[in-house]
Amino acid sequence: MKINMNKGFIQIPILIAIIASVIVVSAITTVVILYSTGNLSFNNQTASLSEIVENGKEPQKEEQLVQEEENQDNQNKDEEEISQTERELEQLKLETEKAKQEAEKAKTEAERLKAQQIAQELTEKQRKLEERQKEEEIKKLLGKAKSQEPVDLASVIKQWKSYVVRIDCEFDNPSGNKVGSGLIFLNGEKSIVLTNAHVIFHTTSYAETVPTFCNVSFPGHGYLEIKYSNKIFSYILEKDIGIIKIEKPDDYINTLTFPSSHLCTEKPAIGDSVVILGYPGIGAGGLNITATEGIISGYEGDYFITSAKVEQGNSGGAAIWLKNNCYLGVPTFAVVGNVESLARILSINAVAAIK
DSSP, rough: OOOOOOSSSSSSHHHHHHHHHHHHHHHHHHHHHHHHOOOOOOHHHHHHHHHEEEEEEEHHHHHHHHHHHHHEEEEHHHHHHHHHHHHHHHHHHHHHHHHHHHHHHHHHHHHHHHHHHHHHHHHHHHHHHHHHHHHHHHHHHHHHHHHSSEEEEEEHHHHHHTTTTEEEEEEEETTEEEEEEEEEEEEEEEEEEOHHHHHEEEEEEOOEESSSSSEEETTTTTTEEEEOOTTTEEEGGGGGGGEEEEEEOOHHHHOOOBOOBBBBBSOOOOOOOOEEEEESOOOOOGSSOEEEEEEEEEEEEEEEOSSSSSOTTTTTSSEEEEETEEEEEEEEEEEOSSSSEEEEEEEEHHHHHHH
């Protein structure tokens, strides 16, 4: 017998749905009742669920935090290293600048010291130059003061008279003798007597006569006879200069030869005083030296014109410039003018220039 399931009975799916609906409604009703009575809290439930979720995520978060901390540490370390490097670079820059400044300062100091040294050297040279100039001024003042001091004529004569000799020359044709004066001094390595040509030679308008011999007398020491020889006697007529060479001078004659430092090197001024030393042939037969004073009256070529009296005997002697106490030259003939006779002195510089 076949049973018809569709008639008189509720189908199974529908039944299940009905039962489920009843259960759901019962559950909702129960929840509402519990919530209304305070026996159920959604917040607690929600919190519990959050805790469950969070608890599930906790291990992952810790690892992330550790990683982040490591990254932060590494970053901090890198930043610290960078900062340290920057500080070191800045310090190096400061030290370099300081070293540069010190080098510049040292250079400046060295230049300053060098400039100071140069300045000191210049100051020292200037000081020495000023001292030398002062010394020269003092010497000039002393020389001027000395030149203004009264001249002791007696001491000048005493100093020079031993150098002034008397010359006596004998002639055969025409017969007779001539007397004059001369000065003995050193010419190179030989002693010579410087005098006038007219003393040792006899000159006329038609002839020149040489002497047979000449005696050269030294004050207080006798005389030396010198026979004529053209190697010993020489003369220059235009300058009225005569020379007698002494071939074999003794020790006394050598000591009489005065040094060249006694020769005048300056030109006397007009008005300067001079003294002529020689043997003028008057007073005691001309055996004693005499001194005649005068001044420089003018100039004439190589000659000084003087008012000092020059006679034939003291011609060829010594003209002494009193201001410097030096040998000025050879006194020679006097020229008689309308008012007075003026002698001439041949400058020693002109004599020295004669070859």
